[in-house]
Amino acid sequence: MPIFVVAIIFIAFSSQAKDWQLQLSERGVDIYTQSMDSPPFQKFRAEIQVEATRGAFLTLLLHTEANPDWVEHAEGADVIIFQPPNRHLVHTRFNPPWPVNKRDLVTASRYWQEPDSGVLYLAAESRPNAYPTQEGYLRMLDAEACWQISPQEGNTIKVRYEGFTNPSGNMPYFLTNKVGIQALFNTFTKLKRQLTRNEYRFANPEVPKRREFQSKPCNALLAEETAVTRATARHQ
Numbered sequence: 001m002p003i004f005v006v007a008i009i010f011i012a013f014s015s016q017a018k019d020w021q022l023q024l025s026e027r028g029v030d031i032y033t034q035s036m037d038s039p040p041f042q043k044f045r046a047e048i049q050v051e052a053t054r055g056a057f058l059t060l061l062l063h064t065e066a067n068p069d070w071v072e073h074a075e076g077a078d079v080i081i082f083q084p085p086n087r088h089l090v091h092t093r094f095n096p097p098w099p100v101n102k103r104d105l106v107t108a109s110r111y112w113q114e115p116d117s118g119v120l121y122l123a124a125e126s127r128p129n130a131y132p133t134q135e136g137y138l139r140m141l142d143a144e145a146c147w148q149i150s151p152q153e154g155n156t157i158k159v160r161y162e163g164f165t166n167p168s169g170n171m172p173y174f175l176t177n178k179v180g181i182q183a184l185f186n187t188f189t190k191l192k193r194q195l196t197r198n199e200y201r202f203a204n205p206e207v208p209k210r211r212e213f214q215s216k217p218c219n220a221l222l223a224e225e226t227a228v229t230r231a232t233a234r235h236q
Helices: 005-009 054-062 064-070 173-195 217-234
Strands: 021-026 029-035 042-050 074-083 087-094 103-113 120-126 142-152 156-166
Touching: 021 173, 029 173, 042 173, 054 064, 054 120, 054 142, 054 156, 054 173, 064 074, 064 173, 103 142, 156 173
Parallel strands: none
Antiparallel strands: 021 029, 029 042, 042 156, 074 087, 087 103, 103 120, 120 142, 142 156
């Protein structure tokens, strides 16, 4: 269930839209960046509008085996823990082009739907110590990501992704930011194609509904996920 595997190529939704700078807009894919104070990497935002359903989107993200078909530089992803109905711990492996070495990422994620608006939210953050390190891969330690899938007119959805990952290692930040823009664009271009496939477009998975977090849903989900993880660790 590679819900947040795109984090390597790209913290929560920002109300300060003026801070975002449009970097690339082609073929219905818009890529934005936002500067960070520390470290000197950037946050990334990607947006598309596509003729698909929220169910199609969620089914694709839950289909772990299809991860390399649309996520740029992904080798694969494995579900380490699934806690019904909507929580996952996922290990994802990446094989970026030279000179970047292989990396991996462990993320805890949750998803839910706001019942009044019908908007689907997904949030995740890194859990680097939740799974043993793997030989040949550099573990990324710091990542957060959030998706927002909003129903639109004409049987379409608007997909917005925002995320940040510190790639770890001796990787120049200017290279990370430049490569990230193109990799995110390629990912969302392939995402649009995948969502039109019959195996996804007619899917209708069950999604838990919550209305408590209307103001800052992803911030709230991430905070709650952190609290649950710490409580679990204390009882182990």
